[in-house]
Amino acid sequence: MGIVIQVVIPLALKQKIYAKEIKMEISYIRNLAGRLLSFDKFKHVIGVEALVRDVAPLYGISVEAACLAAVAHDLAKDLPIEEQKAEAQARKLIEYPEDLLVPQVLHGRLAALKLQEYLGAVDQDILNAIAYHTTGRPGMSPLEMLIYTADCAEPERSYPGVDKLREKLYHDLVEATLAGMEMSIANLQRLGKAIHPLTRCARDFILEAKNKEA
Numbered sequence: 001m002g003i004v005i006q007v008v009i010p011l012a013l014k015q016k017i018y019a020k021e022i023k024m025e026i027s028y029i030r031n032l033a034g035r036l037l038s039f040d041k042f043k044h045v046i047g048v049e050a051l052v053r054d055v056a057p058l059y060g061i062s063v064e065a066a067c068l069a070a071v072a073h074d075l076a077k078d079l080p081i082e083e084q085k086a087e088a089q090a091r092k093l094i095e096y097p098e099d100l101l102v103p104q105v106l107h108g109r110l111a112a113l114k115l116q117e118y119l120g121a122v123d124q125d126i127l128n129a130i131a132y133h134t135t136g137r138p139g140m141s142p143l144e145m146l147i148y149t150a151d152c153a154e155p156e157r158s159y160p161g162v163d164k165l166r167e168k169l170y171h172d173l174v175e176a177t178l179a180g181m182e183m184s185i186a187n188l189q190r191l192g193k194a195i196h197p198l199t200r201c202a203r204d205f206i207l208e209a210k211n212k213e214a
Helices: 011-036 039-059 062-072 081-090 102-118 124-131 142-153 162-171 171-190 197-213
Strands: none
Touching: 011 039, 011 102, 039 062, 039 142, 039 162, 062 102, 062 142, 062 162, 081 102, 081 171, 102 124, 102 171, 124 142, 124 171, 142 171, 162 171
16 A cells, blocks of 8 residues: 555645635636726726725725625626527526516626636635625625625715715725615615615514614
């Protein structure tokens, strides 16, 4: 029998290898987004990445995970809506009847799926942050809340209240997420558009958690 030699890689070295790998993945997906998206949508993606890079350390969130989610979150955004609906149905990504009534929410789930196809194994928290960045959902992780709110508040966004939302993001992640949801719901109500049940449930989940803490 041959001699079996076990090589023990120090944790610090493993962390350096992982950091290098994910940085390469971020660069690859950023370049891919640049090819798949219109100029304005890609500019938005870069804005989200810049914001999460700045904010993630304030809440102990991995900067690399946040940046990967940021550059990937809109990978499917420029697909025609009918194509998004057809692919989502074929991939069994429809979770609610409202998914087809408000198909603008589908691109997040499709983007998460595409990221898996491009990179293989991807942390589930990153995939969730991408999949639910337009609706939110009950029990969101800090990374999910960051991507949701940064999508609403990145520097290129310009609408009443966005500056306050952006400022809030630097001070209280939960409050900023709640504010973003409240603004989204109010805007959809004003426009007479359907509100996805996940957004209402996510908002109510945060409110209930706050009430329990009070």
